[in-house]
Amino acid sequence: MEDLEQFRLDTREWLAANCPDSQRQPITPEQQYWGGRKGSFPSKDAQTWFERMRDKGWTAPEWPTSYGGGGLSPQQGRVLKEEMKRIHARTPLFGLGLWMLGPAVLEYGSEEQKQQHIRAIVNGEHRWCQGYSEPGAGSDLASLQCKAEDKGDHFLVNGSKIWTTTADKCDWIFCLVRTDPDVKKQEGISFLLIDMDDPGVSTTPIELISGESEFCQTFFDNVEVPKENLVGELNKGWSVAKALLVHERKLMSEMGSESPRQVLTPNEAAKQYLEFEDGKIVDARLRSDLADYDMLMQAVALTHFRTFEEKAAGMRSAAPMVMKYVGTEAEKTKSELLLAILGSRGLGWEGDGFTEQEIDTLRLWAMSKAMTIAGGSSEVQLNLIAQKILELPQP
Amino acid sequence: MALVLNEEQRLLQETAKDFLGSRAPVEALRKLRDKRDAIGYEAALWQEMAEMGWASIIVPETYGGLEFGFLGLGVVIEEAGRTLTASPLLCSGVVGASAILLGGSEEQKQSLLPAIAQGELTFALALEETHHHRPHHIGVTASQQGDGYVLNGSKCFVLDGHSADRLIVVARSHGKLRETEGLSLFLVEGDAPGVTRTRTIMADSRNAANIHLNNVTVAASSILGEVGDGWSVLEPVLDRGRVALAAEMMGYALESFERTVNYLKEREQFGVLIGTFQSLQHRAAHIQSELELSRSVLLQALSSVDDSPEELPVMASLAKSRLNELVKLVTNEAVQMHGGIGVTDDLEIGFFLKRARSAMQIFGDTGYHKDRYATLNGY
Numbered sequence: 001m002e003d004l005e006q007f008r009l010d011t012r013e014w015l016a017a018n019c020p021d022s023q024r025q026p027i028t029p030e031q032q033y034w035g036g037r038k039g040s041f042p043s044k045d046a047q048t049w050f051e052r053m054r055d056k057g058w059t060a061p062e063w064p065t066s067y068g069g070g071g072l073s074p075q076q077g078r079v080l081k082e083e084m085k086r087i088h089a090r091t092p093l094f095g096l097g098l099w100m101l102g103p104a105v106l107e108y109g110s111e112e113q114k115q116q117h118i119r120a121i122v123n124g125e126h127r128w129c130q131g132y133s134e135p136g137a138g139s140d141l142a143s144l145q146c147k148a149e150d151k152g153d154h155f156l157v158n159g160s161k162i163w164t165t166t167a168d169k170c171d172w173i174f175c176l177v178r179t180d181p182d183v184k185k186q187e188g189i190s191f192l193l194i195d196m197d198d199p200g201v202s203t204t205p206i207e208l209i210s211g212e213s214e215f216c217q218t219f220f221d222n223v224e225v226p227k228e229n230l231v232g233e234l235n236k237g238w239s240v241a242k243a244l245l246v247h248e249r250k251l252m253s254e255m256g257s258e259s260p261r262q263v264l265t266p267n268e269a270a271k272q273y274l275e276f277e278d279g280k281i282v283d284a285r286l287r288s289d290l291a292d293y294d295m296l297m298q299a300v301a302l303t304h305f306r307t308f309e310e311k312a313a314g315m316r317s318a319a320p321m322v323m324k325y326v327g328t329e330a331e332k333t334k335s336e337l338l339l340a341i342l343g344s345r346g347l348g349w350e351g352d353g354f355t356e357q358e359i360d361t362l363r364l365w366a367m368s369k370a371m372t373i374a375g376g377s378s379e380v381q382l383n384l385i386a387q388k389i390l391e392l393p394q395p
Numbered sequence: 396m397a398l399v400l401n402e403e404q405r406l407l408q409e410t411a412k413d414f415l416g417s418r419a420p421v422e423a424l425r426k427l428r429d430k431r432d433a434i435g436y437e438a439a440l441w442q443e444m445a446e447m448g449w450a451s452i453i454v455p456e457t458y459g460g461l462e463f464g465f466l467g468l469g470v471v472i473e474e475a476g477r478t479l480t481a482s483p484l485l486c487s488g489v490v491g492a493s494a495i496l497l498g499g500s501e502e503q504k505q506s507l508l509p510a511i512a513q514g515e516l517t518f519a520l521a522l523e524e525t526h527h528h529r530p531h532h533i534g535v536t537a538s539q540q541g542d543g544y545v546l547n548g549s550k551c552f553v554l555d556g557h558s559a560d561r562l563i564v565v566a567r568s569h570g571k572l573r574e575t576e577g578l579s580l581f582l583v584e585g586d587a588p589g590v591t592r593t594r595t596i597m598a599d600s601r602n603a604a605n606i607h608l609n610n611v612t613v614a615a616s617s618i619l620g621e622v623g624d625g626w627s628v629l630e631p632v633l634d635r636g637r638v639a640l641a642a643e644m645m646g647y648a649l650e651s652f653e654r655t656v657n658y659l660k661e662r663e664q665f666g667v668l669i670g671t672f673q674s675l676q677h678r679a680a681h682i683q684s685e686l687e688l689s690r691s692v693l694l695q696a697l698s699s700v701d702d703s704p705e706e707l708p709v710m711a712s713l714a715k716s717r718l719n720e721l722v723k724l725v726t727n728e729a730v731q732m733h734g735g736i737g738v739t740d741d742l743e744i745g746f747f748l749k750r751a752r753s754a755m756q757i758f759g760d761t762g763y764h765k766d767r768y769a770t771l772n773g774y
């Protein structure tokens with residue numbers, strides 16, 4: 001405990017000395033640094049901040065130092081997070097490499113794969129995307145068809161992936177591919193790393209209701225992938241994918257509390273857009289909705305904290321299993337509440353008639369709809385809770 | 396902050412589960428109800444609970460208490476919620492003890508707390524005057540007479556009011572009906588001249604009374620805290636009661652939910668177990684997620700009593716309103732998912748359903764606490 005306190009003091013001091021003032025402001029999507037060969041720094045300060053954090057391994061604070069990570073314990077990692085939050089320090093590097101692929105390679109990858117990929121993620125050299133979903137395989141992911149045939153020294157990959165977030169901006173894609181069509185569907189899937197510069201890989205953007213075209217359909221046309229890019233054993237990709245999904249769900253459940261994009265909170269919005277009388281919001285319905293929302297978020301935050309304490313105490317509970325469902329549904333509630341509070345000012349799509357923040361709020365509202373679909377929809381989460389926690393009989 | 400139980404608390408939980416499960420199951424409440432028991436709880440049981448230290452879990456050792464804090468109280472009271480055990484635990488062991496701890500003089504503490512701890516003295520808080528929880532809506536008057544006071548007026552929904560040895564009467568010496576200023580807490584003998592107690596028979600088969608005070612005289616030494624400044628004692632006492640009751644409510648929710656989930660694994664219709672139907676699975680899974688959130692809130696609320704009292708008002712309102720909504724959801728679904736059997740008196744689920752509705756009113760319904768939470772948060 002004392003060491004942890006010392007660590008906190010040292011961290012606080014280091015952050016105070018090294019985090020540029022401009023990097024202590026709420027971050028907008030344009031100001032995020034995602035790394036990669038096609039990426040560029042949003043500002044000089046963002047670059048300085050990223051480089052300083054990278055040199056300490058603090059872009060991936062809890063990964064082993066041998067691959068460029070920070071080597072912190074989970075407790076220290078939490079302290080770092082808290083201290084960064086305290087001064088509103090921006091996250092220096094974003095990406096699926098940090099959040100999803102890295103943990104999976106550390107757990108299942110070969111030594112060569114760790115050497116090749118982990119450091120490149122920490123250093124922001126490679127930006128990764130996720131190639132799981134297909135037009136015919138969404139919630140029922142295991143029915144995927146994109147195939148990889150064994151051609152001796154390489155796999156030959158043919159097929160397509162859909163909803164691949166930011167595929168057009170990425171360097172590498174981690175894919176689930178069919179390597180055996182003749183067995184139970186989960187048992188013929190492998191986990192493959194593909195360089196997007198390889199001949200035969202192409203992407204087409206898809207426009208969303210939020211107006212963004214973050215997604216792509218990604219096509220593989222006779223792509224030759226070296227054998228050493230297989231993670232884990234052949235036809236055992238499903239277990240790698242499942243381990244990785246845990247990271248994805250945890251991440252999504254925390255979006256609400258740590259979302260880098262959120263600019264306006266319902267509380268601030270209420271002060272800005274609602275009428276008050278004697279210190280109370282006049283609109284009784286909105287006041288009540290705001291209290292509901294605040295109570296929910298306080299409960300969610302406390303549950304994240306409980307999960308952490310349980311983990312530290314070596315205890316297990318059902319709490320982590322419900323958080324994807326709870327967290328993403330709460331995000332939707334929040335976005336609906338924000339729109340209601342903003343009234344017609346929440347309807348701005350673009351142009352000068354609205355502030356940037358108002359337009360952002362609407363765009364985020366549209367995006368919030370996606371969060372209960374991505375990473376296992378709410379319905380799929382409820383199925384899982386029923387099956388794994390409540391152990392209800394399966395049809 | 397402590398959002399996980401320690402070893403000691405887990406052991407206490409085991410003990411409570413074993414003891415209450417065998418000594419005071421829901422069946423015991425049914426018996427008390429069916430024979431229209433005069434006190435409404437089993438005195439011998441309360442004596443045994445007191446011997447185990449449960450009447451004084453929150454009382455410091457110096458006053459003969461167990462001094463296990465609110466997290467310790469929480470585990471016992473939650474188990475008592477699972478069994479719907481009727482006892483003076485909430486009214487004496489929590490509310491009464493807290494009022495004396497927070498408002499009492501050293502002399503009052505020394506004379507009253509050990510008696511509570513030993514299960515010799517029970518208390519009831521005579522507070523409400525309307526059919527909604529409005530703790531500052533106090534019209535019962537306290538007029539000065541010589542060295543003491545004379546109390547006049549009526550109280551309703553006084554939990555354990557018909558059986559408690561002592562009443563803690565909230566009365567007004569000055570100020571207007573809804574002001575917090577001018578309230579005082581008076582210790583009154585349950586059978587003092589001028590006190591009329593009428594037991595009310597309620598849906599939950601638990602214990603409450605309407606009380607009329609007609610020229611009841613009390614000595615100045617029977618005031619808890621300062622005259623006119625009762626609110627500063629009453630509010631934290633109520634918050635402690637709310638948090639403790641929330642723990643009891645968690646017990647109703649867990650027990651009725653677990654019984655329902657078990658039923659889904661037993662009952663067959665259409666040639667399959669009804670637990671295979673996705674509409675029931677999703678509702679059950681949703682309840683599970685609500686239980687998880689409520690668990691975190693409850694633990695934080697309980698530990699805030701001892702560790703961060705400045706957070707207590709917000710946490711108590713959060714916990715009480717959340718648990719109100721939780722028990723409403725769970726008991727309704729428990730009945731529904733049992734089908735026709737769910738609405739029979741034979742099935743104990745109905746006892747949980749009814750008790751939940753009482754608990755939802757006690758110390759504030761959801762509307763009350765949502766309003767308070769919003770006000771405390773500046774909107």
Ligand SMILES: Cc1cc2nc3c(=O)[nH]c(=O)nc-3n(C[C@H](O)[C@H](O)[C@H](O)COP(=O)(O)OP(=O)(O)OC[C@H]3O[C@@H](n4cnc5c(N)ncnc54)[C@H](O)[C@@H]3O)c2cc1C
Pocket residue numbers: 129130131132133134137138139140161162163164165370371373374375376377378379380383
């Ligand atoms: C914002 C966003 C980002 C994404 N990023 C990526 C990415 O980077 N890479 C990638 O591979 N994929 C990505 N996806 C795809 C995502 O994983 C799929 O959308 C998701 O798995 C759902 O599949 P689907 O869209 O085909 O919907 P479907 O599976 O067709 O679902 C349609 C509806 O049916 C319901 N449903 C399906 N099965 C069941 C069931 N068993 N019980 C009850 N209801 C059911 C669903 O809940 C949903 O309401 C992303 C999606 C979104 C929205």
Ligand SMILES: Cc1cc2nc3c(=O)[nH]c(=O)nc-3n(C[C@H](O)[C@H](O)[C@H](O)COP(=O)(O)OP(=O)(O)OC[C@H]3O[C@@H](n4cnc5c(N)ncnc54)[C@H](O)[C@@H]3O)c2cc1C
Pocket residue numbers: 662664665669672674675731732733734735736738
């Ligand atoms: C007040 C009352 C009066 C009644 N009067 C009469 C009468 O006069 N004569 C008479 O013959 N009967 C009578 N009944 C019986 C009534 O018709 C049954 O209670 C009803 O059909 C439900 O059956 P069950 O009680 O066996 O519940 P179950 O069928 O066992 O249902 C248990 C739970 O499972 C759910 N469930 C069952 N099947 C499915 C499914 N396929 N998909 C999703 N969920 C499912 C139910 O909705 C319920 O929540 C009465 C019942 C009541 C409560």
